Amino acid sequence: MTSLSIAQGPLTVDIHGPGQRMVNIVLLPPKGLKGAPLPEAAAKAFEELVVNDLSYIPFLKIVPVTKLLGGDPSKGVMGADIDFKPFQLARVDLCMTTGWNGQYIEGRVFETYSGRRVVGKSYRDVHANLPQVADRFCSSFLEALTGKKGFFDSPIVFVKQDGKSKEIFTVLPQGRGLTRITQLGGFNLSPAWSGDGKQIAFTHIAKNRHELGIYDSETKKINRYYKGLGNTIISPVYGPDDTLYAALNINGATNIYELSKSYKAGKTLISGPYIDVSPSFDRTGSKMVFTSGRAGNPHIYLKDMKTGEIRRVTTTGKYNTHPCISPDGRFVAYTHQTSDGHRIYLHDLGTGREKQLTFGPGNDEYPAFGPDGYFVAFASSRSGEYKLYLTTRHGDTPRIISTGKGGAFAPAWDTSLQW
Template sequence: MKIRTVLFTLLFVALLVGNASAQGLTVDIHGPGQRKVNLVMLPPRGLSAAAVPGMAKNFEELVRTDLRFMPFLNLMPASAVPGGDPSKGVTAEDINFRPLQLARIDLTMTTGWDGNRLEARVYETFSGRRVVGKAYDDLTDAALPDVADRFCSLLMEALTGKKGFFTSPIAFVRRVGEAKELFTVLPQGRALTQITSLGGFNLGPDWSKDGNQIVFTHLNQERHSLGIWDRRTGEARLYREGLGNTVISPAFTPEGDIAVTLNKTGSADIYMLDKGFRPKGTIASSGFIDVSPAFDSTGRNMAFTSGRFGGPQIFVLNRDTGEVKRVTFVGGYNTSPTLSPDSRYVVFSRQTPSGHRIFIIELATGQERQISFGPGNDEDPAFGPEGYYVAFTSNRNGQYRIYLTTRHGDEPILVPTGPGDATSPAWNTAAGGE
């Protein structure tokens, strides 16, 4: 009886191990408390007797910068491997995985160089399976950041099923003298670019689904205007005709239309605009203040803020049925909602006794969770393209800056945005990939 039990147990364990190897290592980013995955980067190697170029070290540092944005990865030093570098080359056949397994390392990254050609790979240490492999030709120092970003995006997609955000720029508002202008920047702080020089206040940017335009509000001493910046031309144009004196929180629908709050009848309602940027009817109207429209990836659902029951609360409109559902019931001041692309979550800002904080609510269950904890004020949350990362504004260090966290509330990371207060992040959800 005992022999049969032992044999059955061994068979069961063998099946589990076999299935795990077949499925490969994955990371569940949908639930809180995801496990940490240990990754080590082995020293770069020359291919075909080639010398390792100087850009190899730069590439390694760029990858390290990107990997720190993945809270489920724990970057281990090569010195943690017993006996040092256990490889003779860059392929699985060249690596002795046993010391890596003993060091509890889950993933091993190798880089091989032949002049300006790079082969980058990541392997599972317990199966030897290649998780990611990619070759890049004709590399230059200037191209290295983009290559590192794209490779890390592939790695994130392989582990989580979601593409990384590393090549997805963030639009934001930054003070320039007495004005507030729009800028874009990659999350790592690269490619920082001022895209408007209009003077006045340029506020509330939102990207079109294809990433080619940004809509915003322009304020000067005379009136509000609707602003459209075109990425292809680099120009920003202002529209005023038929919009009235109030233009607040414009947002693109996935179809390329624009929803915006206007005051046409004595109350602030959300209107849809036609192709000439003129109002063609309301999409949310209550006789009170309705602002901050935000859409999921299908455009069927729109989150917004409304004062229809007193203080500002978050609501979601089903555009197919016209049903409006209130989703926040705690607190008297909930604003700035953003829907996740899959419409599972709304992230928003709530005023609490200790300041404004970022909260997230799961629409199917109504369960909500605080994901930022100050100090100072945390405001203006925006989902990333994968619905996992959240950008937000905070003055926790005395000046308003932009930070990244995840929908599980992982430790925030500062986005370098240059001098001046930086607020109102909006993510380009069209970028990313190889």
């Protein structure tokens, strides 16, 4: 799952590397700063938020301070205020300190073997924004430790069952900030973020036609388009330079098209007499994966956007759909039908090796890579109703994302990394 480097230089975690090394961290009791009293309730709430955030990181293990010989070995929040020997004896890699006064909170994480500060941040006006502060601090910590960012502050857009209709919502991966985007009735499906995180494209199925929906996060308005897009509009997605692509049925076959700035069908990207759907691009826009029925059954294919070459990715099974390419273009996560139901698989485009990431029960579908290429969101019916879950590209134990009442499907991550 992870590899840890502490012998040479700073402690770092390669979340994409081999190994199963856990990183132990102790959250030290919060302290008042410069004689200011400690706000007990706020300090406790902040610690609970941080604990919850860090619990999503599979390679982190929170160790109680009571496991240290002699208890809390700190007199303050700075490195000079901490006796690191008890941590070393207990084989604890990291420790976190928090300091409070009436105006701000300070958070720091230190390596216990070197005393080096991994991250240090200060936040003002925190009492009304404790969840956001916890998310920001944990995001900075994770970035300092792994070199990757975007998990704690990148929302997921998804489809949520609302009575007889399906509507578009967003939520943070920690299950906070649930926000309704559409209230259109009918079926609103296949949401996708623009690269800058400012728009969400989706398919709106009304009574008489398919429409392309575009939500603008700045104006909070939704525009809908259908002229020049054929009879069906499936799986819209943003590609290079935030150009929009979608699977359209214009001439009797469902193929993948580039859309113009006025949201009309432009050049054909993938064509043929078969069904081609579900395009997904890497961050550079040089690779696109998609689902095609050209082999007689749905399989995953890869198009090199520079050369135009198309090659088949999946060769096993008879039903492989919903591909999502990792931002770095190294892996493809997809839905694979097994005798026990649908499962999420991972294909290494470099080696051709495949790995099963999820194991049910029920059906696991709609994989979506996070902005770091490490976390994978997906929908599963394992509880009897489809809900969203998180795993990693290593197949760590899935964790449910709280989305409230109603089924949840088709997650897609905001990869803009903007706060």
